[in-house]
Amino acid sequence: MRDRMIFxxxxxxxxxxxxxxxxxxxxxxxxxxxxxxxxxxxxxxxLQWVVQVWELYASTILLSFVIAFGTLAVTxxxxxxxxxxxxxxxxxxxRGVEEIITLPVAIPGLALALGLLLTYxxxxxxxxxxxxxxxxxxxxTMPFMVRSVMAVFANVDVKTLDEGAASLGASPWRRFRxxxxxxxxxxxxxGSLMVVTLSLGEFNLTWMLHTPxxxxxxxxxxxxxxxxxxxxxxxxxxxxxxxxxxLLVAMQxxxxxxxxx
Amino acid sequence: MSHRxxxxxxLLPLSISTAAFFLLPMAKLLITGSEGxxxxxxxxxxxxxxxxxxxxxxxxxxxxxxxxxxxxVATITGMFLQRHRFPGRSLLIAILTFPLAFPxxxxxxxxxxxxxxxxxxxxxxxxxxxxxxxxxYSIHGLFLGYLYFSIxxxxxxxxxxxxxxxxxxxxxxxxxxAGPWAVQRDVVLPALMPAFVAAGAIAFATAMGAFGTAFxxxxxIDVLPMLIYTEFTLAGNLATSAALSIGLGVxxxxxxxxxxxxxxxxxxxxx
Amino acid sequence: xxxxxxHGVSLRVEGCAKTYADGTRALEPTTLDVASxxxxxxxxxxxxxxxxxxRIIAGLETPDxxxxxxxxxxxxxxxxxxxxNVGMVxxxxxxxxxMTVAENIAYGLKIRGVAKPERAARVxxxxxxxxxxxxxxxxxxxxxxxxxxxxxLARAVAIRPSxxxxxxxxxxxxxxxxxxxxxxxNRLLRTLGITAIYVxxxxxxxxxxxxxxxxxxxxxxxxxxxPRDIYFKPADRFVAEFIGxxxxxxxxIEDGRLMLAGGRQPVNGSEDLTTAVAMVRPETxxxxxxxxxxxxxxxxxxxxSGDRQRIVVRDVSxxxxxxxxxxxxxxxxxxxxxxxxAPEAIRFLPPDRR
Numbered sequence: 001m002r003d004r005m006i007f008x009x010x011x012x013x014x015x016x017x018x019x020x021x022x023x024x025x026x027x028x029x030x031x032x033x034x035x036x037x038x039x040x041x042x043x044x045x046x047l048q049w050v051v052q053v054w055e056l057y058a059s060t061i062l063l064s065f066v067i068a069f070g071t072l073a074v075t076x077x078x079x080x081x082x083x084x085x086x087x088x089x090x091x092x093x094x095r096g097v098e099e100i101i102t103l104p105v106a107i108p109g110l111a112l113a114l115g116l117l118l119t120y121x122x123x124x125x126x127x128x129x130x131x132x133x134x135x136x137x138x139x140x141t142m143p144f145m146v147r148s149v150m151a152v153f154a155n156v157d158v159k160t161l162d163e164g165a166a167s168l169g170a171s172p173w174r175r176f177r178x179x180x181x182x183x184x185x186x187x188x189x190x191g192s193l194m195v196v197t198l199s200l201g202e203f204n205l206t207w208m209l210h211t212p213x214x215x216x217x218x219x220x221x222x223x224x225x226x227x228x229x230x231x232x233x234x235x236x237x238x239x240x241x242x243x244x245x246x247l248l249v250a251m252q253x254x255x256x257x258x259x260x261x
Numbered sequence: 262m263s264h265r266x267x268x269x270x271x272l273l274p275l276s277i278s279t280a281a282f283f284l285l286p287m288a289k290l291l292i293t294g295s296e297g298x299x300x301x302x303x304x305x306x307x308x309x310x311x312x313x314x315x316x317x318x319x320x321x322x323x324x325x326x327x328x329x330x331x332x333x334v335a336t337i338t339g340m341f342l343q344r345h346r347f348p349g350r351s352l353l354i355a356i357l358t359f360p361l362a363f364p365x366x367x368x369x370x371x372x373x374x375x376x377x378x379x380x381x382x383x384x385x386x387x388x389x390x391x392x393x394x395x396x397x398y399s400i401h402g403l404f405l406g407y408l409y410f411s412i413x414x415x416x417x418x419x420x421x422x423x424x425x426x427x428x429x430x431x432x433x434x435x436x437x438x439a440g441p442w443a444v445q446r447d448v449v450l451p452a453l454m455p456a457f458v459a460a461g462a463i464a465f466a467t468a469m470g471a472f473g474t475a476f477x478x479x480x481x482i483d484v485l486p487m488l489i490y491t492e493f494t495l496a497g498n499l500a501t502s503a504a505l506s507i508g509l510g511v512x513x514x515x516x517x518x519x520x521x522x523x524x525x526x527x528x529x530x531x532x
Numbered sequence: 533x534x535x536x537x538x539h540g541v542s543l544r545v546e547g548c549a550k551t552y553a554d555g556t557r558a559l560e561p562t563t564l565d566v567a568s569x570x571x572x573x574x575x576x577x578x579x580x581x582x583x584x585x586x587r588i589i590a591g592l593e594t595p596d597x598x599x600x601x602x603x604x605x606x607x608x609x610x611x612x613x614x615x616x617n618v619g620m621v622x623x624x625x626x627x628x629x630x631m632t633v634a635e636n637i638a639y640g641l642k643i644r645g646v647a648k649p650e651r652a653a654r655v656x657x658x659x660x661x662x663x664x665x666x667x668x669x670x671x672x673x674x675x676x677x678x679x680x681x682x683x684x685l686a687r688a689v690a691i692r693p694s695x696x697x698x699x700x701x702x703x704x705x706x707x708x709x710x711x712x713x714x715x716x717x718n719r720l721l722r723t724l725g726i727t728a729i730y731v732x733x734x735x736x737x738x739x740x741x742x743x744x745x746x747x748x749x750x751x752x753x754x755x756x757x758x759p760r761d762i763y764f765k766p767a768d769r770f771v772a773e774f775i776g777x778x779x780x781x782x783x784x785i786e787d788g789r790l791m792l793a794g795g796r797q798p799v800n801g802s803e804d805l806t807t808a809v810a811m812v813r814p815e816t817x818x819x820x821x822x823x824x825x826x827x828x829x830x831x832x833x834x835x836x837s838g839d840r841q842r843i844v845v846r847d848v849s850x851x852x853x854x855x856x857x858x859x860x861x862x863x864x865x866x867x868x869x870x871x872x873x874a875p876e877a878i879r880f881l882p883p884d885r886r
Contacts, residue, residue: 010341017338017412018356024371024409025360027381031374038379078278081271089268097272101279106514107287108470110489111506115286118293118503135282142275157624163592164626166613168640168691172267178639182630201364203473204486208493218473222366225477230379237370248359264612 029241031234049235053224057236060220061243063130067216068199071137075195078138079145080188084180086146087153088162098150102143109204112139117208130214136205141198145191152187186254193251200244217243290503297500306501307508313488317508320485323400324468327407328461331415334408335460336453339419354420361413365406365473372397372406372478398478406474411464418463422456455524462520466513485509540727541604541694542568543589548599550584558584560752561599566695566744568604571721571728573742575735577774581751582731583699589729590697591616603694619693623700625684627672633683634659634668640691658686661720678709685717689724696721696728702737714740735775739763747771764813769881772811777856779812780881781849790878794848795827800875809881814842814856816877819863825870829853831863845871 032050036043082101086094104112116136121127152158158180165175181188203218210219217240224233295301307313342354360368376382376397386394396402426449434448472486479487485505493502543566550559559581566572574582587593589601591613600609608616619640627636637658638651646654659665662682667675675683681701688696701717702710718741721728732738738745739759747754747762747770755767766772769780781790784807789796802808822828829848834841841859846852848871855871863869 007345010337010345011347014338014341014353014357017334018353020375021360021409021412022356023381024374027374028370074278078274082275085268085271097276100284101275103514104283106466106517107510108472108486108506108513110470110472110486111290111510112283112286114489114493114503114506115290116282118499119286119289135278138278139283142279146275156629157626160622160624160626161628163613164620164622164628165639166264166592167590167618167620167697168687169614169617169643170639171614172264174643176267176271179628179630183628185630197362201362201367203364203366203476204470207472207476208490218364218366221364221370222473222477225366225370225373226479233370234374237367240367244362245359248362252355252358 025241028234028237031231032238033235034231037230037234049231050239052232053236053239056232057217057220057224060215060217061239063214064200064217067130067134067137068196070134071141071199072192072195074134074138075142075145076188076192079142079191080149080181080184081176083146083149083153083184083187084158084176087150088159098146101146104139105143109136109140109202110208112136113205113208128211128213133206133209133214133216136209137199137202140202140205141195144194144198145188148191148194149184149187152184156183158183190251190254193247193254197244197247197251200247201240290507293499294504294507295500297498297504299500303500303504304508307505313505316483316485316488319400319483320469323404323407323484324465327404327411327468328465331408331411331464332457332461335412335415335419336457339416340423340449342416343420343423357416358413360410361417363410365410365471365475366477367473368406368409369474369477371409372402372474376402376405398482400482402478403475403482403484406478407468407471410471410474411467414467415460415464418456418460419453422453426452458520458524462516466516469513469516470509540569540725542566543695543727543729544600544602544605545585545589546600546602548585548588548595548601550581550588550593551596557751559588559595560750562753564746564753564756566727566729568727569725570743571730571741573730573732573738573745574748575732575738575742575745575774576748576754577733579750580748582733582746582748584751585748586697586699586729586731589695590618590620617691617694618697619688619691619695620697621681621684621688621699621701623703625680625704627680627683627687629672631672632668633664633670633672633675636672636683637687637690640687644691654690655686658690661689661723662686663716677705678713681705681713685720689720689726694727696724696726698728698730700732701730702734703732710737717741739775747774749774765879766811766881769809769811772879772881777814777854779814779817779849779853780851781808781810781812781853783808783810783849792827792849794829794871795825797827797873797878798875799878799880801880805880809883811879811881812853812873812877814854816873817853817855817857818872819843819855819857819861820870820872822868822870825872827871827873829869829871831865831867831869833865834863845869 030041031037033045033047034041034043035046086098113136116132120132126132161179161183162175165179170178201218202216203222206216206219207222210216215223221233221236221240224236294303297303299306307317338357342350363371374380376395378395380395380397383393383395386392430448430452431444434444439447470486472490475482475484475487476490486509489502489505489509492498492505545562545564547561547563548559549557549561551557562585574585576582584593588595588599591608591611595601595609600607602608603616628639631639634655637655641651641654655668659668662685664679664682664686667679667683672680672683684701702713705713714737721741730741742759744756745759745762746756749770755762755771757765762771763775766775766778772778772780781792783790783792785791785799785802785805788802789798790808790810799808799810827848829845832844832846832852834843836859839859840856841861843855843857843863844852845855853871
């Protein structure tokens with residue numbers, strides 16, 4: 001009896017917490033397709049807000065994808081080989097490098113953005129292009145890629161695999177291509193999902209680095225929250241949810257699978 | 262090419278990008294912080310100047326309150342979900358973890374929908390008592406926002422830690438005569454301590470540096486990230502904003518480093 | 533069986549030492565020769581430097597300056613492993629999880645630019661040789677430990693290596709399987725006629741597989757010899773005690789006899805000795821009737837283990853004597869028994885250094 005009471009109380013509490021998280025998200029989704037949020041759902045359903053958002057902000061959505069995949073490409077090209085080098089080399093130097101590249105996780109995005117502005121703000125063309133935002137995203141997401149790949153390296157004992165391939169006559173580059181990268185693929189995939197998700201949602205850095213011509217989705221969101229009617233802001237948020245939720249689901253799915261194996 | 266030089270080559274792109282776009286900007290930030298009229302003492306202003314100090318205290322109190330509340334809430338729900346199997350459990354887990362990657366601005370908007378001028382809470386309270394309760398744009402709203410993005414992350418960490426808990430430990434304690442509360446107090450909670458420290462440190466550090474939520478809720482909230490932002494954009498006070506952001510960075514980094522030395526690598530992994 | 537594999541280089545390790553960056557000496561300067569087609573076993577307890585020596589030969593570690601590794605007289609010290617044409621079987625096998633069994637075996641040939649049909653033929657040949665037919669398309673995580681071991685071996689041999697290097701290849705397996713694979717491996721090594729270096733801490737493996745056994749201790753070679761030499765003529769107390777069971781007796785010598793508490797034991801070749809450290813293998817001691825025996829003692833314990841029994845006898849020497857005897861002999865604890873040891877079964881050891 002007492003056990004059932006405790007169970008019921010805990011369940012109720014958990015459901016309350018879940019409601020706290022899901023209710024506003026639900027509100028926002030319905031608001032985005034309601035004719036008049038103030039009058040409620042009985043005012044009718046409409047896609048006019050979504051269309052309006054698309055007309056106003058399509059460029060921010062596009063730019064967000066460009067930056068996210070650009071960030072992914074750079075973190076893959078620089079991060080995966082680096083993860084290999086850091087893992088294989090080991091030792092104090094590698095730990096030091098790892099520590100440094102992980103710092104952007106701990107340091108607030110504002111500080112990072114400020115540093116970038118102070119250093120490169122004077123290079124007008126660079127400052128004005130979306131590459132400036134990309135640079136910030138790369139620095140911020142790099143540790144997630146490197147760590148994710150290194151974790152897999154530790155799991156599959158990639159050092160011995162590397163030696164095995166070397167004993168069969170493969171050059172360092174062949175080994176990297178034939179053995180290292182294929183066996184790191186779960187980590188590369190997990191890291192990639194993380195990088196894209198983080199880049200799509202990044203605001204702290206991006207707000208400081210953006211220009212009126214280089215607005216990303218979260219910048220547009222903040223803009224709409226400040227200046228648009230609630231229905232438009234909600235419709236915009238709805239679009240963001242639709243983009244980001246598949247990524248989250250994929251991440252959880254792969255994470256769960258990784259845990260089982 | 263020898264293996265040695267191949268390994269160095271592998272490190273090269275990362276080293277260049279980190280040096281150019283992280284180390285150099287950080288160094289520049291450090292220098293700028295000391296180039297104001299007050300020189301190096303600018304770095305002390307975060308604790309010396311009453312207005313900045315007040316903001317710092319505000320931020321720390323808010324982050325600490327967020328951390329403690331999140332830990333309590335997440336422990337109760339996380340342990341419950343890890344221990345029991347019932348229909349709808351995986352849906353609950355999905356709901357509790359999906360805000361994981363919401364950016365701060367979106368979280369701010371969620372709080373506006375909940376406790377803003379057109380929010381649900383205001384609606385309900387005005388129907389019940391005639392008084393419309395609106396607190397989204399105050400420090401309470403910010404607190405709620407920080408809870409919103411801390412809870413999913415901490416729940417995940419605690420569930421993972423609870424899953425690794427050896428059930429033999431609890432059984433052993435019970436075989437020695439410990440009651441259910443004593444088992445929780447003496448065995449389960451101590452075993453989860455590293456997870457608490459790790460998750461708590463991340464919640465704290467994130468709350469210290471979070472900018473998007475405060476920015477969306479805006480108006481009269483006095484926290485460090487907002488202060489840095491206004492000093493930089495509105496007052497154009499480069500030295501102060503640089504010094505303050507260095508200070509903020511050092512604080513969050515230290516919290517994470519401390520927690521990591523205390524609880525092994527869990528912090529880094531969860532970060 | 534004709535395999536087209538009968539080849540192998542002679543190998544020379546010359547003054548190779550290994551000191552790690554933190555100053556630990558893993559290997560003292562070591563010189564070693566391996567004849568073409570010979571199987572050499574590096575045997576010793578963990579941390580004795582055997583794996584370090586193997587990795588130096590492989591090219592996975594560089595020796596301290598001055599050390600040289602020669603294959604057929606050619607100095608390969610500065611060549612990395614991928615240019616030495618060695619075949620290596622790792623303790624953890626290091627099979628590539630992203631490739632099938634056949635792809636694993638063929639990988640070295642692919643690297644060498646061998647054409648596809650020839651690769652396939654070679655894989656078929658090796659699959660046959662190592663008894664893993666039918667597993668070609670399996671993924672590595674679908675294989676048992678013993679199957680993995682065979683794939684690792686097939687992969688290493690496929691490239692027709694100059695030297696086959698095996699780093700504790702059977703250690704990860706359970707006892708029964710280990711024994712079976714050991715004799716299979718033995719057959720394979722004889723068939724291939726390849727030069728092989730085999731690292732193990734298991735003396736039974738070393739005895740069975742080695743043409744020559746190198747016993748190592750604390751980064752240095754303690755003894756090199758045939759398995760029989762190592763067993764019956766150990767160079768020192770360490771080798772004697774590491775290989776099999778050994779009774780070490782310290783006693784004075786008078787008139788060609790060891791003066792023991794339980795009697796006088798005749799020995800050979802003791803002319804210039806007054807005291808001796810002598811070794812007797814337990815299975816060379818016979819139990820005889822007490823009266824009239826040269827040595828007498830009291831049974832302290834009997835350990836019957838089915839196929840044989842081990843009896844510990846006290847009051848014979850300064851330490852209790854271990855005797856392995858046929859399982860049909862029945863003795864009781866406390867019984868007084870006689871012991872007989874042939875003089876040639878006693879081997880003098882040099883007094884302990886240090």
